[in-house]
Amino acid sequence: MKKWLAHMMLMLAILTTGDPALAGEITPIKEINAAPVNFDGQEVKLKGIPKNPTRLPLVNLKSYVLEDSSGEITVLTEFDLPKMNEEITIRAKVKSLAIVKGDALGLTVTELERYEQQQKI
Template sequence: MKKCWVKIIFFWLILIIGFQVHAGGITLIQEINSAPANFDGKEVTLKGIPKDPTRMPLVDLKIYVLKDSSDEITVLTEFDLPKMGEEITIRAKVRTLAIFKGEAVGLTVTEVERYEPQQEI
């Protein structure tokens, strides 16, 4: 009977830990860049350092490049541009213009939410 409870507890721990990693985990930019079709239409959490800001006021377009330890990706945003050089965490929607023979064309990453950095007490 004790082995049964150990297996049940182990199963639930694995399930809970796996869900937390999947639900709140940070996606590496390299994963998106190497297989954008796998992320098409999905929301991801990205963490990195923004650089290379671009703002085109006539069309209300704001873009920056987000760089993490694995790669970098261009992010479209409707928010104010983030402070450059300071690490941020964002939730973003990944879209591709088309998928042709398994290859994604026209990758876009649009910022949905920006998380405030946790302040130290």
């Protein structure tokens, strides 16, 4: 009986968590752009379409613009640049270079993890 209950609990956990990219709430980009101070030092999940890649090998800088239905934001990454125009979900850290009188200056969004999109058959 205990073994059966343990198996049922495991199955329930697997079914309720599903895709790790969907675990946790996706933050609309416009919320970060509208009030970056509220997100300073926070980790967020973003989902959108990458575009406008930049790679500067001399300073080891890679970035892209992530666009969702609410807006767009530049994302810095140490990973390979994502495929352009294909939806991705990322976990990222939001930071500001400085906060002066409640206004954030030098907003940066740094990719911490990229979730693989599941192919639909």
